Every structure is written in structure tokens, then in C-alpha cells.
Amino acid sequence: MEEDVNLRKKSELSLGGGIKLPRGFAMPFRLSRSTAGPGAGSASAVFAFGRYRVKKGVSYDSGEFELHEGGGRLYLTRGGEPFLDEVTIQPVVFHCPEQAFFNLDQRCMFSCAFCASPRLDKGTVKDLSPEAIVSMVRGAMDGGEVRSVSLTSGVVDGIDQTVERMAAAAAAVRREFPGMPIGVEPYVSRREHLEALREAGASEAKLNAEAARRDIFEKVCPDLDYGGVFEMLEAAVEIFGRGNVTSNVIYGLGESDEDLAEVAERLCAMGVIPTLRALRRNAYNGESLDAAIGSVPPVDTERALRAAGMLKSALERHGLNPRGCRTMCLECGCCDLVPFRDL
Ligand code: SF4
Structure with a gap:
């Protein structure tokens, strides 16, 4: 019962505004x-309670939730009402807890409506050469636990070039840290891209279907190929193995629960573990989303809980488990x- 309450709280916190x-x-x-x-x-931080954790934007000026310190603990309120009796703040390694997760380049030649990365201040572009990544991972390992290294990237000069750069980074990490799990999240268009990443040492791959339906995908990712993503997912399962391939499906883009269940079933049947991600609108993507899909009601907690329950059943039916x-x-x-x- 306590867990059900906290699951709902995770959903509310995760879908809600920032923390003051x-x-x-x-x-x-x-x-x-x-x-x-x-x-x-x-600017964000990871807040944990029970076995749940949520990464949230934080600010000293405003926020839907408020953090308080008192009685030797931290706790959260919302609108002045108690929300979570106790939270702890977890350290992030790079981007998230226990992982060194690098975005090789936030710039992108594509224009997916939901993606904030290319719209961020260009001053935040970092030089993430393979050597810089290895040295940052080593530094992080000196300071604490690093369970894995993950790599994502916008597509800057072309798909081939971006895959090459990601493979070079994966290979450098593999050379320096032979036992380290390495996850890659590229946009690929040929089987050889996946083979190159696997050969470089990547152990898991994430290729994003992005939307539950082709017509929605074509509106929000006008430069990408929906059928091509599924072909690449099939190849990825052959190369990386069942359960080692995942795919983001963003919901809240105008699809129905049935559409979402259908795509989850399709992915699970292929041996791919879907990551169902509720659409979040923010200062960077609101305008482009309005232009692509118009005004769509935001995902609420009930829908997020329904989607998670549906996904669990689909995973069970196909013997898949994200804990792997x-x-x-x-x-x-x-x-x-x-x-x-x-x-
Ligand atoms: S985007 Fe993924 S890796 Fe990053 S904080 Fe969210 S769940 Fe963690």
C-alpha cells in the first residue's frame, strides 16, 4: 500500500513543475x-524516497514543489500541503546517478519538435573527445561508484560521422575500462552503424521509436524515418541481443492508450524493451510542439500509471525485464x- 502511494507520488513529482x-x-x-x-x-538534482527517485529542475526563486529542512530531514510540500515526508538528494556522476552519461553534441541537423537539445544556449556545447571522456570517467571513479558509461548525441555533420564519433568514444572507454557496461543512443540508418558500435565495445543500444504511431512520428520528427527505426531495432536485437536494446516512445503526443499498447507489444515481441516517456513541455519545446501537434492535453498521473501497468504486462508476456x-x-x-x- 505504502508502495502504491509512493508510486503515485513519483508520477506526480515527475510530471509536475520544478522544486523551489x-x-x-x-x-x-x-x-x-x-x-x-x-x-x-x-539546473537539476535527484530526489529519492523509498526505492523511487526523480530528477527535477531546482531553483531558489520558484517551483511547484518546495523543499524544506527540519527535524534532521529534508521534505517536500506542494502548495503548502505535505507531499513527501522525507527525501534525500542523490549525487549525479555525469547527468544521472551512478552513470557517466555524456551527450557528445547537443547540436542537431534534425528538428524533432520535442527535443530541447538543439535549442539550448550554444555556449553549453562541450568538447567531449574520447580522451576527455576517459579522463572524466576516471575522475568520477576516483570520487565514487560509476556503474556504467552511456553516450548519446545530436546528429551534427551527418549520421555516419556521428556514429563514428560515438564508436571512437565507446572504444576509448572499452580500452581503459574493460568490464564497464557501455550504452549507446545513436540515430542509425544502416546495420553497419550498429555493428561498428558493437565492435567498439557498446553492450546496450537505444534506438528511439519516439512516437506510438507513424503519422504522429512524421509530424514530430519530420526528418526521420519511422519504418527505418524499426528495421534498425530488428538489426540491433540481432547484434546486441534480446533485452539489450531499448527504445523511447514518447506519449502525450495525441495517441490513444490503445496506440501505446500496440507499439509496446510490437517492440516487446521484437525483444526490445520500450521506455514509455510522458511528454514534458518546457521553455525550449513548447512552440515547436504547438506547431507540430497543436494543443494536446498533458499526461496526467492516471494515464502514466495506466501506461506503466500496461508496459509491465507486455514485458511479462515476452519474458523481458528492464532490471537486466x-x-x-x-x-x-x-x-x-x-x-x-x-x-
Ligand atoms: S533522461 Fe534518462 S538517464 Fe537522463 S535522468 Fe532521465 S531517466 Fe536518467
């Missing part, structure tokens, strides 16, 4: 300034309700 920090509160760990994922563009994944979002669990981890 108490005046003068010193964060116990450095803030994450992500260039990818739902929190891209905002060591990298990227399924290992992190900060932004979605993850079956077998949260429910």
Missing part, C-alpha cells in the same frame, strides 16, 4: 546541467515509471 529550494540551502552535491533528456536546459539493463534510462529510472523497478 529554501533560501540559503546549500546543495550537498553539484547540480546537473543536462543538455539532453526531459530536464535539458535546467545496466545503462541509460532503464538503469537510471529518474524520469519514467519503470516496470519491475518502480512497480
